[in-house]
Amino acid sequence: AQTVTQSQPEMSVQEAETVTxxxxxxxxxxxxxxxxxxxxxxxxMILVIRQEAYKQQNATxxxxxxxxxxxxxxxxxxxxxxxxGDAAMYFCAYRSARNxxxxxxxxxxxxxxxxx
Amino acid sequence: xxxxxxNPRHKITKRGQNVTFRCDPISEHNRLYWYRQTLGQGPExxxxxxNEAQLEKSRLLSxxxxxxxxxxxxxxxxxxxxxxxxxxxxxxxSSIRRNRVTNTEAFFGQGTRLTVV
Numbered sequence: 001a002q003t004v005t006q007s008q009p010e011m012s013v014q015e016a017e018t019v020t021x022x023x024x025x026x027x028x029x030x031x032x033x034x035x036x037x038x039x040x041x042x043x044x045m046i047l048v049i050r051q052e053a054y055k056q057q058n059a060t061x062x063x064x065x066x067x068x069x070x071x072x073x074x075x076x077x078x079x080x081x082x083x084x085g086d087a088a089m090y091f092c093a094y095r096s097a098r099n100x101x102x103x104x105x106x107x108x109x110x111x112x113x114x115x116x
Numbered sequence: 117x118x119x120x121x122x123n124p125r126h127k128i129t130k131r132g133q134n135v136t137f138r139c140d141p142i143s144e145h146n147r148l149y150w151y152r153q154t155l156g157q158g159p160e161x162x163x164x165x166x167n168e169a170q171l172e173k174s175r176l177l178s179x180x181x182x183x184x185x186x187x188x189x190x191x192x193x194x195x196x197x198x199x200x201x202x203x204x205x206x207x208x209x210s211s212i213r214r215n216r217v218t219n220t221e222a223f224f225g226q227g228t229r230l231t232v233v
Contacts, residue, residue, distance in 0.1 A: 104209075108157055
């Protein structure tokens with residue numbers, strides 16, 4: 001089974017600064033998707049950004065960008081100009097691109113605190 | 117349709133009782149997932165449906181757990197003879213697969229928090 005590892009249980013960042021959250025994964029597949037989900041205290045998971053493994057270009061969504069290193073099986077999230085509303089749990093997730101592989105594998109999460 | 121809806125939001129039950137949770141996915145989504153999340157952990161996969169067919173079940177889903185999606189719309193997750201170890205947040209998510217094209221991300225509901233006392 002695929003595994004997703006987030007080695008930073010907690011991170012903090014000053015408001016307006018930049019922070020990078022780390023994620024590594026283990027898979028034998030070549031085609032898959034990677035995601036970062038945000039889970040605020042209200043508990044609803046919200047998609048932040050996704051990356052298709054076949055794309056070499058790193059995904060970006062406004063202040064959020066990823067550093068996808070396929071050979072190293074690394075998928076980090078960079079949050080620029082951090083805002084108070086960015087405080088949440090962040091989960092890295094993996095999903096196979098096979099038609100029959102549909103479950104998402106999640107890491108254990110990183111709790112991000114934004115300091116005013 | 118504003119998203120995935122789960123009911124109830126909170127459930128407290130005595131050990132040994134049965135509980136049932138409901139999930140209403142986004143209306144055009146034909147895939148529905150159940151996940152369990154305990155404090156400090158990421159969501160763990162339980163099962164998923166494509167339309168009304170339950171296509172995959174985790175080994176975490178013991179015989180006391182059963183899920184249904186009778187008409188390919190809403191889904192229920194029942195836990196029989198609850199145990200204290202069942203206390204967790206139960207998350208439902210949905211996604212769409214149409215004509216071999218999959219909307220790759222899943223959309224999550226707010227979850228049902230179960231406390232077994």
